[in-house]
Amino acid sequence: MRVVAIINQKGGVGKTTTSANLSHAIAASGKKVTVIDLDPQGHLAVSLGIRTQQHGGIDEVMRGEKTIQQQIIQVRDNLQLITSGARLQEIEQLTENGTHRGDLLKNALQTGLEGQDYVFIDCPPSSGLLIVNALFATDEILIPMTSDFLALQGLSHLMGTVKKFEKVLKKQYTSWLVISRYTPNRKISRQVLNILLSHFPNKILATAIRETTLLAECPSFGKTILEYNPRSRSAKDFCKLAIDFMEGRVMYGKK
Amino acid sequence: MVKNDETENENNSLIGYDPLAWMDQEFEDNVAEEIEALPSSSDIDIDDSAFGEDNENADAEYSQSPVHLDASSNIQHVVMLHERLKKVLAANDHIEINASDVASIDTATLQLLVALKKDAVKLQKTVVFDSPSPRFIESAKLLGLRDILGV
Numbered sequence: 001m002r003v004v005a006i007i008n009q010k011g012g013v014g015k016t017t018t019s020a021n022l023s024h025a026i027a028a029s030g031k032k033v034t035v036i037d038l039d040p041q042g043h044l045a046v047s048l049g050i051r052t053q054q055h056g057g058i059d060e061v062m063r064g065e066k067t068i069q070q071q072i073i074q075v076r077d078n079l080q081l082i083t084s085g086a087r088l089q090e091i092e093q094l095t096e097n098g099t100h101r102g103d104l105l106k107n108a109l110q111t112g113l114e115g116q117d118y119v120f121i122d123c124p125p126s127s128g129l130l131i132v133n134a135l136f137a138t139d140e141i142l143i144p145m146t147s148d149f150l151a152l153q154g155l156s157h158l159m160g161t162v163k164k165f166e167k168v169l170k171k172q173y174t175s176w177l178v179i180s181r182y183t184p185n186r187k188i189s190r191q192v193l194n195i196l197l198s199h200f201p202n203k204i205l206a207t208a209i210r211e212t213t214l215l216a217e218c219p220s221f222g223k224t225i226l227e228y229n230p231r232s233r234s235a236k237d238f239c240k241l242a243i244d245f246m247e248g249r250v251m252y253g254k255k
Numbered sequence: 256m257v258k259n260d261e262t263e264n265e266n267n268s269l270i271g272y273d274p275l276a277w278m279d280q281e282f283e284d285n286v287a288e289e290i291e292a293l294p295s296s297s298d299i300d301i302d303d304s305a306f307g308e309d310n311e312n313a314d315a316e317y318s319q320s321p322v323h324l325d326a327s328s329n330i331q332h333v334v335m336l337h338e339r340l341k342k343v344l345a346a347n348d349h350i351e352i353n354a355s356d357v358a359s360i361d362t363a364t365l366q367l368l369v370a371l372k373k374d375a376v377k378l379q380k381t382v383v384f385d386s387p388s389p390r391f392i393e394s395a396k397l398l399g400l401r402d403i404l405g406v
Contacts, residue, residue: 156274188269199275202405
């Protein structure tokens, strides 16, 4: 089972879009996938058609009040969701457990997900305790990146955080980048991609997800792009990305 | 006319500085620390035979890919390897490094190979390691270089 944090503290880079569509594309290929909404905004659940907060979420599991099995929602064939829950934001303010606060998610995932091929954690756009929990719980990170200068700046900050964790936890993350919201006809997009390739050779997944209006539309219908417009180039992008991710296909420096 | 302007402007960077540059510096600092632990290279006896009286065919062959890494790839051979890799990089878009025979490799050689990979990316060229030996992979793993070397 691969447990993967979809992470970038910068907002608007496509974390939730990637989480919803990539997890569905992998599930559609026959693999068993669980996706966890670790963002208190709960947008992943909405994107997958869960609009109410009637369901308990990962918040209750992290607090030790429920088990993972109790919180699972089967949202598609082979795809199950664990929502954020109404009290996830409160986890950020938890202090009573002292140094163990960072272990809450890792402990929560110890049992209950046997038989799953992939577990994705959709992280919030912050660098607080929820991110600490995500980095404790996984050895693999997937970083959605837009191709603009401020995203480079954000990535620099994120990599600083990741390297600190690697030193403290004495482990090395397997990291992947996915280029999202890509506009190939913009010169700066190509230049940002070249900079990324020079710093992350063999780590950028081969398929760039191109910016389209369809990807912005489908969450309001509670559908992934594979359901909203399966023939669109965005659906094809995510199907290719799913294969890239499963097989480790990356860009080698030539676009 | 517009197309020509675009082509001309393609080389003009729209990015004022690279926020990720520190990652390279940090990596180089770490490798430099590793190299400091190696024996001094001042007494290294460089074997110049490969640069001797080569005829044109030999010179052409010298710049061809694949490059075969020696069983013992260490700092004693790194100057020669550096010269060869520069020529191979200049002459080829796709470079294959055969690392199947490597029985021991040091940080100086690995640093050179990492530099080759990075230069190749900047030039939009590719470097692939063919059949890396278990020792090569193990050494790359020890230094956290498996991803960057692609092995």
